[in-house]
Amino acid sequence: MTEHPMTISLCMIVKNEEQTLARCLDSVADLMNEIIMVDTGSTDQTKTIASRYTDRLYMFEWKDDFAAARNESFDKATCSYIMWLDADDVLLEPDRERLRALKQRLSMDIDAVVMPLHLAEREQGELLFTSRRIRLVKRERQYRWKGRLHEDLVIPQGQILHSDVAVTHRRMQDHTLRNQRILARWISESGKLEGRLLYLHANECFDRKEYAEAAEAF
Numbered sequence: 001m002t003e004h005p006m007t008i009s010l011c012m013i014v015k016n017e018e019q020t021l022a023r024c025l026d027s028v029a030d031l032m033n034e035i036i037m038v039d040t041g042s043t044d045q046t047k048t049i050a051s052r053y054t055d056r057l058y059m060f061e062w063k064d065d066f067a068a069a070r071n072e073s074f075d076k077a078t079c080s081y082i083m084w085l086d087a088d089d090v091l092l093e094p095d096r097e098r099l100r101a102l103k104q105r106l107s108m109d110i111d112a113v114v115m116p117l118h119l120a121e122r123e124q125g126e127l128l129f130t131s132r133r134i135r136l137v138k139r140e141r142q143y144r145w146k147g148r149l150h151e152d153l154v155i156p157q158g159q160i161l162h163s164d165v166a167v168t169h170r171r172m173q174d175h176t177l178r179n180q181r182i183l184a185r186w187i188s189e190s191g192k193l194e195g196r197l198l199y200l201h202a203n204e205c206f207d208r209k210e211y212a213e214a215a216e217a218f
Contacts, residue, residue, distance in 0.1 A: 111158030
């Protein structure tokens with residue numbers, strides 16, 4: 001008896017992503033069994049573009065909290081596994097084939113899959129910076145997101161697979177002002193600047209070229 005390949009829900013949160021969303025979905029939509037799109041307040045053509053790929057489009061009131069929006073998208077998924085992407089991510093052709101192969105060999109003893117994230121390239125395509133992120137999780141484990149900004153999946157335990165399926169990030173927007181606003185609100189509510197908040201504040205200072213403040217924060 002031949003086992004059926006595992007099904008995958010693609011879960012995304014989007015806002016004003018008309019420049020990049022189709023590029024992202026064109027690179028991955030045919031490999032997904034369903035696409036969950038949570039829109040946090042687009043005023044451009046994002047929702048129109050999304051509707052060409054899925055009828056699972058949901059509105060979610062933006063609360064300056066990325067984890068809340070991502071958890072909302074995960075809650076809508078129905079497949080055996082959940083994959084998440086940002087609108088300015090893309091799977092290049094070799095990684096599409098690797099993902100196709102991965103889907104065939106996924107089994108329910110795998111709880112989460114870590115994939116490389118290619119963050120910066122030279123014009124010739126040479127990689128400058130790469131990291132790794134948990135990108136695919138078993139839905140029934142009900143993993144949750146934590147963190148209003150630069151959010152992370154909380155994976156307390158489970159069987160982790162390290163995959164060679166790379167996601168390439170090609171950012172087209174500058175999110176500095178948005179990040180500053182979220183951080184300022186978070187700091188004012190917590191009443192202190194320490195731990196993860198302090199680290200994120202230091203990174204934002206560095207991105208704004210406020211190097212003295214960044215150095216002190218680091």
